[in-house]
Amino acid sequence: MADAAFCIKRLTKRAEFLACAKAPYCARGAVLIQARRRDEAALVRAGFTATKRIGGAVERNRAKRRLREAARLLLPELARPGFDYVFVARGGVTSRPWPRLLDDVKSALIRLAAERDSPI
RNA sequence: CCAGACGGCCGGGCGGUCGCGGCCUCCGCAAGGGGGUCGAGGAAAGUCCGGGCUCCACGACGACAUGGCGGCGGGUAACGCCCGCCGGGGGCGACCCCAGGGAUAGCGCCACAGAAAGCAAACCUCCUCCCUUUCGAGGGCGGGAAGGGUGAAAGGGUGGGGUAAGAGCCCACCGCGUUCCUGGUGACAGGGACGGCAUGGCAAGCCCCGCCAGGAGCAAGACCGAAUAGGGACCGUGCGCCCGCCGCAAGGCGGGCAGGGCCGUCGUAGGCCCGAGCGGUCCGGGUAGGUCGCGAGAACCGUCCCGCGAGGGGCGGUCCAGAGGAAUGAUCGCCUAUGUCCGGAUCUUCGGAUCCGGGCGGCACAGAACCCGGCUUACAGGCCGUCUGGUCCC
RNA sequence: CGGAGUGUGGCUCAGUCUGGUAGAGCACCGCGUUCGGGACGCGGGGGUCGCAGGUUCAAAUCCUGCCACUCCGA
Numbered sequence: 001m002a003d004a005a006f007c008i009k010r011l012t013k014r015a016e017f018l019a020c021a022k023a024p025y026c027a028r029g030a031v032l033i034q035a036r037r038r039d040e041a042a043l044v045r046a047g048f049t050a051t052k053r054i055g056g057a058v059e060r061n062r063a064k065r066r067l068r069e070a071a072r073l074l075l076p077e078l079a080r081p082g083f084d085y086v087f088v089a090r091g092g093v094t095s096r097p098w099p100r101l102l103d104d105v106k107s108a109l110i111r112l113a114a115e116r117d118s119p120i
Numbered sequence: 121c122c123a124g125a126c127g128g129c130c131g132g133g134c135g136g137u138c139g140c141g142g143c144c145u146c147c148g149c150a151a152g153g154g155g156g157u158c159g160a161g162g163a164a165a166g167u168c169c170g171g172g173c174u175c176c177a178c179g180a181c182g183a184c185a186u187g188g189c190g191g192c193g194g195g196u197a198a199c200g201c202c203c204g205c206c207g208g209g210g211g212c213g214a215c216c217c218c219a220g221g222g223a224u225a226g227c228g229c230c231a232c233a234g235a236a237a238g239c240a241a242a243c244c245u246c247c248u249c250c251c252u253u254u255c256g257a258g259g260g261c262g263g264g265a266a267g268g269g270u271g272a273a274a275g276g277g278u279g280g281g282g283u284a285a286g287a288g289c290c291c292a293c294c295g296c297g298u299u300c301c302u303g304g305u306g307a308c309a310g311g312g313a314c315g316g317c318a319u320g321g322c323a324a325g326c327c328c329c330g331c332c333a334g335g336a337g338c339a340a341g342a343c344c345g346a347a348u349a350g351g352g353a354c355c356g357u358g359c360g361c362c363c364g365c366c367g368c369a370a371g372g373c374g375g376g377c378a379g380g381g382c383c384g385u386c387g388u389a390g391g392c393c394c395g396a397g398c399g400g401u402c403c404g405g406g407u408a409g410g411u412c413g414c415g416a417g418a419a420c421c422g423u424c425c426c427g428c429g430a431g432g433g434g435c436g437g438u439c440c441a442g443a444g445g446a447a448u449g450a451u452c453g454c455c456u457a458u459g460u461c462c463g464g465a466u467c468u469u470c471g472g473a474u475c476c477g478g479g480c481g482g483c484a485c486a487g488a489a490c491c492c493g494g495c496u497u498a499c500a501g502g503c504c505g506u507c508u509g510g511u512c513c514c
Numbered sequence: 515c516g517g518a519g520u521g522u523g524g525c526u527c528a529g530u531c532u533g534g535u536a537g538a539g540c541a542c543c544g545c546g547u548u549c550g551g552g553a554c555g556c557g558g559g560g561g562u563c564g565c566a567g568g569u570u571c572a573a574a575u576c577c578u579g580c581c582a583c584u585c586c587g588a
Contacts, residue, residue: 056165056487057165058485058486058487065140065450066449066450068449069450072138073138098451
């Protein structure tokens with residue numbers, strides 16, 4: 001129940017994506033993830049994007065669907081509250097084997113969480 | 121069985137687990153949750169044509185400009201689409217491809233080569249006659265365009281007659297033109313007579329002829345409508361003076377002084393602003409935003425009738441995505457289907473074919489954004505039907 | 515949604531309107547010059563004209579359909 005509410009919030013507005021553009025990022029395999037701290041609320045939000053470089057509408061939608069599925073599986077245990085995550089599709093995201101894609105997302109999320117702990 | 125032509129269709133299925141979007145319904149103060157139901161394509165694509173729909177413009181009709189179309193007859197809401205037929209070309213054939221008419225309405229172009237590229241003419245050459253001659257030939261007045269050569273194209277073609285040599289000069293057939301008859305709705309086809317080659321090609325060069333087109337697009341358009349600024353009406357309160365301009369006037373505009381405000385506060389000095397309004401209530405336009413437009417239709421399924429066909433009509437049934445930058449996914453199993461490899465068996469025209477078992481690989485192009493009809497382009501693999509040419513057997 | 519333009523040697527561009535020879539600069543190769551290099555001089559190679567059909571005797575050029583890219587307007 002708590003997990004379900006966890007990543008329900010979706011980023012849709014262009015301004016929200018732009019706000020995350022300068023945030024720390026980590027690229028792993030076929031995915032690049034950005035994480036931006038928001039102080040006002042504790043819930044986690046996520047956005048998904050794929051540029052025309054990925055391919056046509058079919059490729060881009062499929063890329064976003066796979067990233068969405070990966071986020072749905074992994075964010076509840078790996079995300080930190082109060083952060084916005086933006087998942088950017090890179091080349092090969094549609095053809096990458098599913099376990100490998102999960103590994104990419106998982107290691108990137110862990111790395112971003114560690115970066116947030118260590119500095120300052 | 122092999123090779124091929126044309127047309128149509130499909131483009132995985134079933135079941136778990138976890139998820140997504142719309143609508144309905146129930147629980148809940150709410151956040152949210154439960155249940156039900158529906159949920160991409162043949163091209164949804166490119167945006168190349170044609171319509172619906174909406175707004176704008178516009179008396180009717182016509183003309184001009186611009187753009188498009190072009191055999192004939194149908195289909196259609198319409199089309200540049202489709203069907204049938206005509207003509208030309210290709211193929212042994214099934215079948216495929218192409219095309220409006222006009223070059224005597226006019227303008228323009230036809231490079232190079234060639235004597236000559238549209239005016240007819242004559243480079244080599246052919247022939248009669250005449251002259252010269254070293255007897256090889258050369259020159260001249262004429263006749264002619266058959267042959268050579270150039271070219272994509274040289275003023276009909278083939279054959280025969282004819283002639284000094286030749287020529288539609290004459291004849292036959294073909295082609296071309298004019299005219300008549302017959303068949304056909306028509307494009308056109310068939311036939312007869314006459315003419316006697318005159319009139320080359322390019323109009324997807326300009327153009328002539330006929331026909332069709334008002335413009336923009338759902339970000340069209342309609343309704344509701346916040347904050348801020350500005351407009352108007354009413355109420356309350358306040359309103360000194362001078363100059364200039366406009367105006368019949370009420371009044372309006374500009375400038376100055378008095379006065380007021382601000383520069384943290386007080387005093388002094390200075391600067392800037394206001395200088396006739398200020399406050400309240402209401403009204404209208406309108407931005408952000410929201411709602412509608414927004415899916416029951418040139419719809420789909422079945423069936424009957426008309427038509428060669430495209431298609432049209434009748435009857436019965438069904439409701440079938442619609443939302444925001446946008447929903448169908450992930451994963452597992454089985455089945456189906458197929459490619460390849462290995463092993464075994466059978467047949468063999470020694471190329472291979474069929475069957476069984478196992479391993480590996482494995483679903484193409486691609487995602488509705490107002491909606492339809494077409495066109496074009498992309499597409500792994502597969503199915504069905506009709507037909508053609510071969511080969512073998514009965 | 516609507517409109518405009520571009521595609522030609524390795525690069526930047528002419529040539530397309532008005533159809534017949536594809537050209538310029540830089541770059542590349544060879545030779546000369548120099549002790550050597552650069553610069554300079556001479557000579558040379560290199561292009562399916564984005565793709566596919568069509569018109570024409572003949573197409574980079576004309577017509578049609580695709581592909582890729584760029585730029586405007588709402």
